[in-house]
Amino acid sequence: MEVKISFLGGAKEVGRSSYLVDIGEKFLLDHGVKLGPIKTEYPSVVRTNLNAVILSHAHLDHSGNLPHLFDYMRSLVFMTPPTLDLSRLLWFDSIKIADREGKPPKFTKKEVDRLERFVFPTNYNRRLQLTENVAMEFFDAGHIMGAAMTKLEFKDRVLVYTGDFKAEETRLFQAADLKSVGKVDYLIMECCYGDRDHTPRKEEEKRFAEKVREIMENGGVALIPAFAIGRSQELVEILYEYKIEPVFFDGMGQKAARIMFNFPEYLKNKKYLQKALDNAFWVENRKMRKEALKQPSAIVTTAGMLTGGTVYEYLPKLYKDKNSGILLTGYQVEDTPGRILLEHKRIKLNGSDVKVSCQVERFDFSAHAGRSGLIKAVKTFQPEKIVLVHGEEEVMEVFAAYLREEEGFEVYTPKNGETVVL
Ligand SMILES: [Zn+2]
Ligand SMILES: [Zn+2]
DSSP: OOOOOEEEOSSSSSSSSSEEEEESHHHHHHHHOEOOOSSSEEOOOOEEEEEEEOOOOOOOOHHHHHHHHHHHHOOOEOOOOOHHHHHHHHHHHHHHHHTTTTEEHHHHHHHHHHHHTTTEOTTTTTOOEEESSEEEEEEEEETTTTTTTEEEEETTTEEEOOOOOOOSSSSSSSSOGGGGGGOOOOEEEEEETTTTOOOOHHHHHHHHHHHHHHHTTTTTTEEEEOOOOHHHHHHHHHHTTTTTTOOEEOSSSHHHHHHHHHOOGGOOOOHHHHHHHHHSOOOOOOOHHHHHHTEEEEESSTTTTTTSSSSHHHHHHHHOOOOOOOOSSSSSOTTTOHHHHHHHHEEEEEEEEEEOSSSSEEOOOOOOOOOHHHHHHHHHHSSSSEEEEEHHHHHHHHHHHHHHHTTTOOOOOOTTTTTOOO
């Protein structure tokens, strides 16, 4: 049985994940975008009929170009119910941003509506016969709400695509359900952090809370840009646990929180999260933003990599204030404003590039597996062949070399545009 995988995007890079799996029948795994400072990059066009599309999770680097696909083709799409609702939130936000920036949108509401008519919502641990020869099952990936690892079974072979996953549990979510997956022959795995481990979560939470407290005690504002889905709610919960007040909760994280509460079975502890979010001030307007800036406070807002969002309502007032700080709380993709801020202490405000003199610090609250988590997955699955994706090239090569030399696996590190035959 020949397994062919074409890499339309998301190979040797983080962003625009899209992999076409051909096992006699054709399945598209994810169809994302890569948001850059100047332009958005897209995966290659799909030039074949598909038996199905499978979406691992809502993040735009996996979901962002999916509606565009429905401009020129039709196919059933499988995803978990929360992934659909969270993706819809992000898709409509993309349309809004394109409109505001006067850019021609890649898709409109029409394509999103059309796509939704083809969605088959699928929960974890429900084995589905997709075609006569191929069955599919989702497993909890522990990454964000609804994120799934995908298992495809055909003949007596098994292919698993991890999507983005986290091998340890976090505040809001269980760890990836690695052991339920079973025997794997071919593994397509993300390797964002193939070169290092994360600081243990509890330690990092403490360091974060202490930094916020220190800033506030010095009369400053802790501005905390965070990803809308999962991270911003998690941070509000940490601040609540450490009894830090007042906390202002702004941006798209609010809408994401409302969606998350519709799926309590996907959360570890809905009640505690609810309490924490109820304790924060949900920012509704300019007046409340002024209020937040008038006093020592913690402001949790989007976007996590400063690619836009309400964080820009606060930055102009804070970037020169040495008592205040910008606390980055997630992975900063190459060339994003967040990465540039971290490496060069500069940001773009209203078109001009300015030097930042407030404090800037990064905290490692990753929702991705660290190096040990990746190795744990590989050792659990014991695949015959491993294809690494979703990582920066240098990181990927280091990790691939380790898997080959120390663990004896057959490892592929394809690039975009390539087709690998396994
Ligand atoms: Zn993700
Ligand atoms: Zn991703």
